[in-house]
Amino acid sequence: MTEDISRRSFLKLAVQGLVAISGLLALDGLRRYLSFKPAPPPPKRFEIGPESDYPPGTRLVLPEIPAVLIHDQDGYHALSLVCTHLGCVVERQVDVYACNCHGSRYDKSGKVTRGPAIHSLPVFQVERNQDGRLVILKG
Amino acid sequence: MISFISSCRSSFLIHLSQRSRLIIAAFLIAIYCLMAAGWLFPAQARVLGPEDPPDPNGPEIAATPVIPPQLKKPVMPAKPTGADLGSITWWGVCLACHGDKGQGLTDEWRELAFGEDMNCWKSKCHASNHPPEGFYLIRQVPPAIGPGTLKRFVTAVDLQHYLKEKMPWWKPGSLSEDEAWQLTAYLLRSNSLLPVGEELAIDQANFLAVHLPVRQVQDERGWQIILVGTLSLAAVGLYSLGKRTLIGRVNGSISNQNEGSARLKQPARPSFFHHLHPPSIPLPQARWRYTLGAGGLAVFFSLVVVVTGILEMFFYIPTPEQAGSSIQVISYSIPYGMLVRGLHFWAAQALVVVAVIHLLRVVLTGAFMPPRRFNYLLGLGLLVIILFLDFTGYVLRWDEGIRWALMVGTNLLKTIPVVGLALYGFVVGGEAPGLATLNRFYAWHIFGLTLFLIAVGVWHLFRVRRDGGIATPSPELRSDSRRITRDELVRREVLAMALATGGLILAATLFMPPIAPPISDPPTILTEEVRAPWFFLWIQQLLRHGGAFWMGVGIPLGALVILILLPYINKPVPDDQRGRWLPRAGRLAQIIAIGVVLAWLALTVLEMLE
Numbered sequence: 001m002t003e004d005i006s007r008r009s010f011l012k013l014a015v016q017g018l019v020a021i022s023g024l025l026a027l028d029g030l031r032r033y034l035s036f037k038p039a040p041p042p043p044k045r046f047e048i049g050p051e052s053d054y055p056p057g058t059r060l061v062l063p064e065i066p067a068v069l070i071h072d073q074d075g076y077h078a079l080s081l082v083c084t085h086l087g088c089v090v091e092r093q094v095d096v097y098a099c100n101c102h103g104s105r106y107d108k109s110g111k112v113t114r115g116p117a118i119h120s121l122p123v124f125q126v127e128r129n130q131d132g133r134l135v136i137l138k139g
Numbered sequence: 140m141i142s143f144i145s146s147c148r149s150s151f152l153i154h155l156s157q158r159s160r161l162i163i164a165a166f167l168i169a170i171y172c173l174m175a176a177g178w179l180f181p182a183q184a185r186v187l188g189p190e191d192p193p194d195p196n197g198p199e200i201a202a203t204p205v206i207p208p209q210l211k212k213p214v215m216p217a218k219p220t221g222a223d224l225g226s227i228t229w230w231g232v233c234l235a236c237h238g239d240k241g242q243g244l245t246d247e248w249r250e251l252a253f254g255e256d257m258n259c260w261k262s263k264c265h266a267s268n269h270p271p272e273g274f275y276l277i278r279q280v281p282p283a284i285g286p287g288t289l290k291r292f293v294t295a296v297d298l299q300h301y302l303k304e305k306m307p308w309w310k311p312g313s314l315s316e317d318e319a320w321q322l323t324a325y326l327l328r329s330n331s332l333l334p335v336g337e338e339l340a341i342d343q344a345n346f347l348a349v350h351l352p353v354r355q356v357q358d359e360r361g362w363q364i365i366l367v368g369t370l371s372l373a374a375v376g377l378y379s380l381g382k383r384t385l386i387g388r389v390n391g392s393i394s395n396q397n398e399g400s401a402r403l404k405q406p407a408r409p410s411f412f413h414h415l416h417p418p419s420i421p422l423p424q425a426r427w428r429y430t431l432g433a434g435g436l437a438v439f440f441s442l443v444v445v446v447t448g449i450l451e452m453f454f455y456i457p458t459p460e461q462a463g464s465s466i467q468v469i470s471y472s473i474p475y476g477m478l479v480r481g482l483h484f485w486a487a488q489a490l491v492v493v494a495v496i497h498l499l500r501v502v503l504t505g506a507f508m509p510p511r512r513f514n515y516l517l518g519l520g521l522l523v524i525i526l527f528l529d530f531t532g533y534v535l536r537w538d539e540g541i542r543w544a545l546m547v548g549t550n551l552l553k554t555i556p557v558v559g560l561a562l563y564g565f566v567v568g569g570e571a572p573g574l575a576t577l578n579r580f581y582a583w584h585i586f587g588l589t590l591f592l593i594a595v596g597v598w599h600l601f602r603v604r605r606d607g608g609i610a611t612p613s614p615e616l617r618s619d620s621r622r623i624t625r626d627e628l629v630r631r632e633v634l635a636m637a638l639a640t641g642g643l644i645l646a647a648t649l650f651m652p653p654i655a656p657p658i659s660d661p662p663t664i665l666t667e668e669v670r671a672p673w674f675f676l677w678i679q680q681l682l683r684h685g686g687a688f689w690m691g692v693g694i695p696l697g698a699l700v701i702l703i704l705l706p707y708i709n710k711p712v713p714d715d716q717r718g719r720w721l722p723r724a725g726r727l728a729q730i731i732a733i734g735v736v737l738a739w740l741a742l743t744v745l746e747m748l749e
Contacts, residue, residue, distance in 0.1 A: 011380050018373035025366045032474035038454055
């Protein structure tokens with residue numbers, strides 16, 4: 001009788017183990033299936049045309065990036081227009097940037113002047129390619 | 140040991156001896172080991188090697204007198220792969236029209252390759268008065284290399300078939316099987332779908348999508364086989380655990396015949412999960428030989444279809460432009476996407492099969508008569524819902540394979556008198572199938588019909604219990620007061636589920652669900668055979684023989700009405716004939732039901748032979 005019970009409980013344990021292993025295998029497959037990203041990542045490089053389009057003193061909003069291209073005595077650079085709080089696009093007012101979602105404010109150089117945002121607007125590098133066209137490198 | 144054997148003797152499927160059970164277990168394990176071995180040590184893939192040289196006397200294109208470097212014969216590496224050999228065939232056969240870079244017959248290419256003969260279709264070789272060795276040349280030659288150029292093909296096999304049967308343009312069918320494979324390898328390599336220096340594995344070509352990044356499916360299929368193995372082993376274990384945990388009702392007191400009273404302890408307040416099954420059911424009702432387990436399997440397949448369907452919804456895009464490609468993405472790019480789609484497809488097909496088997500069982504055992512008549516009608520409703528679900532799901536592929544079945548199916552609605560046009564507008568959402576049709580079929584498939592399936596299905600199950608259990612035992616078994624517990628029921632269900640899951644995974648691993656190139660306008664020449672889904676092939680056959688309304692709507696509805704009328708036209712089945720196969724009083728219904736199913740099968744086979 002003891003032998004019988006131990007056999008039964010062994011079998012039961014084996015079945016439970018096999019079902020658990022099967023379940024784990026299926027779960028791993030599910031994880032791999034669901035982790036597939038069908039949408040390609042957004043572009044990191046933006047070609048914005050020849051240098052001559054952006055004379056010194058330019059402060060131009062480029063909505064597709066979105067960023068503002070600045071050409072001053074330091075050369076070209078671009079200021080991101082994505083609020084560092086939760087990702088809304090900030091609006092350029094005369095000399096400041098305002099986020100309409102939660103009221104963050106940034107000054108002309110992108111520094112936070114009012115919360116809830118904590119970090120300044122990031123600055124993107126601007127490069128010149130062989131054809132003399134400007135390229136904004138995001139991130 | 141002896142008690143172990145004797146306890147096994149009294150187990151589930153009592154008629155099987157210990158020995159035959161061991162044989163079954165050994166058989167399952169052997170299959171599992173074989174499959175695991177096949178995965179670990181795959182047979183040498185059939186590859187194209189240098190032993191299949193191209194025919195040196197093969198077709199040659201007259202070279203131009205001055206030979207720019209692009210037109211030179213390709214130089215073979217020391218160990219040429221199939222793709223390298225294909226590049227020679229390309230140079231000899233395809234290059235003249237399709238270009239050195241596969242760009243097609245562009246102006247630049249004509250100028251480079253043919254110089255003053257650049258207007259090929261006017262030159263002596265390719266005008267309408269061409270000499271015998273020439274041929275008339277079409278003006279539009281599509282590119283073959285570059286993004287999207289191979290989009291009309293789904294897999295490498297499709298591409299190879301096309302090359303073999305339709306190319307070259309002037310002499311279709313002149314490429315040998317191997318040449319077509321080498322050319323396929325060359326095209327795949329040129330489209331960055333096959334790494335340089337790698338052989339095209341022909342036995343895998345059916346899984347090789349030609350315009351998507353090629354994903355390594357080998358390890359996934361291996362894991363799938365391992366999963367089948369663990370499930371089979373679990374099933375063997377569950378089967379060996381088959382000790383009937385019986386409760387005999389003797390003088391009103393409950394005693395457990397096999398084990399101590401420990402197993403009998405039920406929680407004071409049963410949980411939700413306890414309510415899914417009755418605490419116990421009479422032993423004579425749960426005879427597999429009588430129920431065939433078809434109803435239970437149908438419930439399980441419905442669950443599989445719902446779960447895999449939800450997973451497919453994560454990636455399926457219901458627009459005419461994207462539907463076909465998104466299914467290709469599911470099949471070829473997403474890890475285990477082929478498995479998910481395969482499970483959905485095979486469970487849906489199996490659902491039709493087990494539903495019909497269940498219907499036959501119910502009619503042939505007389506269970507369709509009162510008091511189960513109403514549940515029989517609910518069951519017929521479920522069959523209709525399942526057929527609609529299968530058809531809408533089939534249409535969601537929105538590829539060349541479903542194009543004409545959708546056309547025929549929706550146009551049949553127009554033939555219905557009075558309400559036909561309104562019904563067509565309701566189903567199609569316009570004058571012709573389009574975006575609205577796809578969206579409506581999607582909505583019906585994932586929501587409307589699924590809701591009906593769940594609602595009517597739950598009602599059907601409720602009525603099973605309300606009508607007194609799965610089946611009435613035959614008279615000589617009715618005195619048997621033994622009952623099986625909920626635990627035993629669950630064990631049997633889990634056993635059936637483990638086997639069914641293993642079978643489905645195996646089917647999904649070995650047989651790919653049908654897929655075709657996305658619908659294009661005008662229809663591509665790849666549409667070689669026009670087929671309804673298999674469960675409607677009988678209607679396709681009927682439609683060949685008469686008016687569309689009577690053959691396509693009248694007869695199918697008539698068959699349904701006959702099935703509905705069975706419990707009304709058959710004479711009552713007396714109590715002492717219940718619980719047996721083929722009761723004498725049920726002859727009329729038995730003959731009609733078998734006749735309907737045989738006619739269905741015969742028409743299906745006839746259509747398959749067309």
